Amino acid sequence: MDAYLKKFLSEEFAIRTSFAGTTQALRELILRSPEFKDARIALASGAIQEVSISRFAGELMKDFRQGERFPHETALTAIAVLLEGYSSPFAEEFLIDLARVRLAEMAGAVRMARECLKHVKDNAPDVKVVRFPTVSLQAGTFSFKGEAAWIVVLERPTSTHPEEGAIWIQGERYATA
Amino acid sequence: MFEELHLIGDTTQSIVLQTRKGRDVRNAIAPEPGGKQVAIYGLIRAQFGALWKQRKPACGGYNCFGHLFASRRTAVHDDAEIQKIFEDDGIRKLRPDEWPQVDDLVLYSYLQGRTRKPFHVARITKVESLVIPEQSGGALMKRTPILTVVSKWNDSAGEDEHKWRDIGLWENLDLDLEAEVFTERV
Numbered sequence: 001m002d003a004y005l006k007k008f009l010s011e012e013f014a015i016r017t018s019f020a021g022t023t024q025a026l027r028e029l030i031l032r033s034p035e036f037k038d039a040r041i042a043l044a045s046g047a048i049q050e051v052s053i054s055r056f057a058g059e060l061m062k063d064f065r066q067g068e069r070f071p072h073e074t075a076l077t078a079i080a081v082l083l084e085g086y087s088s089p090f091a092e093e094f095l096i097d098l099a100r101v102r103l104a105e106m107a108g109a110v111r112m113a114r115e116c117l118k119h120v121k122d123n124a125p126d127v128k129v130v131r132f133p134t135v136s137l138q139a140g141t142f143s144f145k146g147e148a149a150w151i152v153v154l155e156r157p158t159s160t161h162p163e164e165g166a167i168w169i170q171g172e173r174y175a176t177a
Numbered sequence: 178m179f180e181e182l183h184l185i186g187d188t189t190q191s192i193v194l195q196t197r198k199g200r201d202v203r204n205a206i207a208p209e210p211g212g213k214q215v216a217i218y219g220l221i222r223a224q225f226g227a228l229w230k231q232r233k234p235a236c237g238g239y240n241c242f243g244h245l246f247a248s249r250r251t252a253v254h255d256d257a258e259i260q261k262i263f264e265d266d267g268i269r270k271l272r273p274d275e276w277p278q279v280d281d282l283v284l285y286s287y288l289q290g291r292t293r294k295p296f297h298v299a300r301i302t303k304v305e306s307l308v309i310p311e312q313s314g315g316a317l318m319k320r321t322p323i324l325t326v327v328s329k330w331n332d333s334a335g336e337d338e339h340k341w342r343d344i345g346l347w348e349n350l351d352l353d354l355e356a357e358v359f360t361e362r363v
Binding site: 014021061 | 187237240241254255259287289294
């Protein structure tokens with residue numbers, strides 16, 4: 001189990017984030033917790049991989065019992081907040097999938113996924129990435145991992161961006177369109 | 178990831194809850210806490226609640242906002258719904274010349290950007306006063322309220338009676354937490 005994510009299961013984290021009256025207040029508590037700050041840095045730097053998150057969430061879900069309050073709701077809630085700030089198809093799919101669940105047993109985590117999706121939408125890029133080969137060049141700014149970034153998607157290679165269809169963020173190759 | 182859970186269907190429960198002006202308030206009845214939630218509540222009481230007096234052990238159903246605004250029947254978790262209740266029910270901040278009364282409420286709020294957002298709410302059960310001489314000789318006196326409140330900490334914790342400033346749990350969180358008295362009294 002990933003060491004950073006495992007901290008979301010600790011008593012210290014649960015104590016720090018337990019008493020909040022609203023979903024929005026809980027999100028603030030999570031964002032301010034040292035466990036979350038460490039995990040966010042680890043995710044941004046690649047120390048936490050998507051596969052680790054998927055595996056961790058899968059382990060948590062093994063303890064789900066219908067009719068009983070989910071024991072790892074705090075940890076699952078924290079993962080939702082962690083993925084809110086991580087722009088990837090996996091993160092989006094995870095949040096959308098969790099937000100669609102309609103179970104009282106883990107309603108807090110579901111509410112948080114919905115809240116996180118609102119924030120994702122609010123911070124959505126103001127340019128749409130039109131994929132190769134529809135356009136020759138689309139450029140603009142958007143939010144990447146919580147920070148403003150610029151993006152370029154190429155149809156034809158150039159001397160500075162030689163790979164067709166690549167997406168470049170802040171001058172670094174991020175993915176292929 | 179959660180495909181199997183979709184197959185279970187919908188186990189959520191809510192009630193019809195409206196503001197005084199008839200606007201619907203989204204709510205969710207929380208299931209009873211499991212062993213883990215009860216244990217965490219116990220740890221928090223042991224760590225921060227030396228002076229708290231328990232009114233009710235850990236239970237589900239409602240949270241602090243459901244305690245105050247839905248008579249303990251359900252939980253209200255969303256900022257927008259709480260704002261709706263304050264607006265429609267005429268709940269206002271106490272004026273500086275007003276004295277708190279039993280059954281007024283203490284709203285704890287945190288700062289997000291430039292806006293204060295609701296964090297927790299508690300019901301006042303006792304009002305005492307502390308008199309402080311403002312001038313040497315005691316000619317002028319300043320009266321400061323000392324409030325006792327009941328808190329339902331979240332939708333799985335219990336209810337505790339405590340002094341309104343006895344919230345050590347939230348210290349050092351960098352939330353800029355503020356406690357203010359509100360009332361529905363005209």
